[in-house]
Amino acid sequence: MDNRTNTIAGWVLGSMMVAVAAGIGGHMIVQPIKAEKAGYPIEAGAEEGGGAAAEADKPIAEMMAAADTAHGAEVFKKCSACHTVAQGGANGIGPNLWATVGEAIAQGKAGYAFSDALKTAGAGKKWDFEQLNSWLKSPRTYANGTKMTFAGLSSGKDRADVIAYLNSQGSNLPLPAAPAGAPAATDAKVPPAAAGANPGGKADEPVAGIGSNTTAPAAAGK
Template sequence: MDNRTNTIAGWVLAGCGAALGLSIVGGMIFHDGPPEKFGFPIEAAEETGAAGAAEVPIATLLATADVAKGAEVFKKCAACHTITQGGPNGIGPNLYATMGEAIAQGKAGFAFSDALKSKGGKWDFEQMSAWLTSPRKFAPGTKMTFAGIGNGQDRANVIAYLNAQGSNLPLPAAPAAGAAPTPGPAPASEGPAGAPANPGGKADPTTDDLANKATPATGAPSVDPAAAVRGAKEDAKK
């Protein structure tokens, strides 16, 4: 019995020694400690396409807007808004005849946020486009949680649809493509070598004008040297 006990104890000690050895070797290979760098680098996606392009004016997009497509886009809004004449307010106000109305007023006493009330003005095409692009940016603090419509043509389509529901405002004229800037005043004419012309329109004097070309007065001494010599000789003969 003692031999058996000793054998078991020996195996237990051997197992402990093996576990201890494996633990030491594992620690040497897989050492514990803080990482050299926390997290993993994530490269930002490159912005391409519409992000770097110039925004097309809403007046230009409205020229090709499709009311039927706007009705499809409006389905995103139907969970909070009605648009029928006399329709009830829901989470948001009824939107019938909204285009051209004062911002955040009327609508059967709907409780607009103070942020939207402070905007003032009316729902024209520019204001509505800015609102639908980003309500939170248009009126910081607004109760509207809709993220906005980033696609410009979709936005123009839904604005055309809103306008057709009881407002019927005339669409704004699209800006002329490639219109030349208004010319400024014509520069003053310049003379030779870029020098400004004489404002009086008279030619500048030349060095020839400075020479004395006047005829000597009668009785004045001659300025001809030969004539002076002849006069001296005549005086000597007298």
């Protein structure tokens, strides 16, 4: 090699040595901090999704024994855009819900076309307290393919109260006896506006879905 080549090689080698030395020095000055355990700490009692663990629903018989029909009438207002509940009320987006509790599922509502999904899920069954509770909790889970798009009532109390209200509208099936020490059902007077009124003149359907297929809360069965 000539002198020029040796000079260039020397500069390159020197630069590399300086870079290595700088890296070693920087590492010695700034030490990385390593966590003792991987991941993030989770607060005690918190569950995935950030919410507290949901309390399991009580048996529907126990909830029905302490149901409040007046509160059920208020909850039913969510359903009144699609369902009527007064005796002789017309079917609308969903069927009229008069005397629905105890009725055969997907039957008994003259002129109303129930979905095949509900007919299949409810074959041979009646809208008893257990079936209504399952339907109101999640119509799409109860009858996969139902036309009802209402997500359901997550509150067990709301479901029991709505069922008690529906039961008071033409069915009047005996409510389960309250367990020893538990409060009895509240059969408070239902506000006149809640009993079968349908704002805007629309026909109503089963509470949150009884027999209906809608986007509004439904009670029993689309």
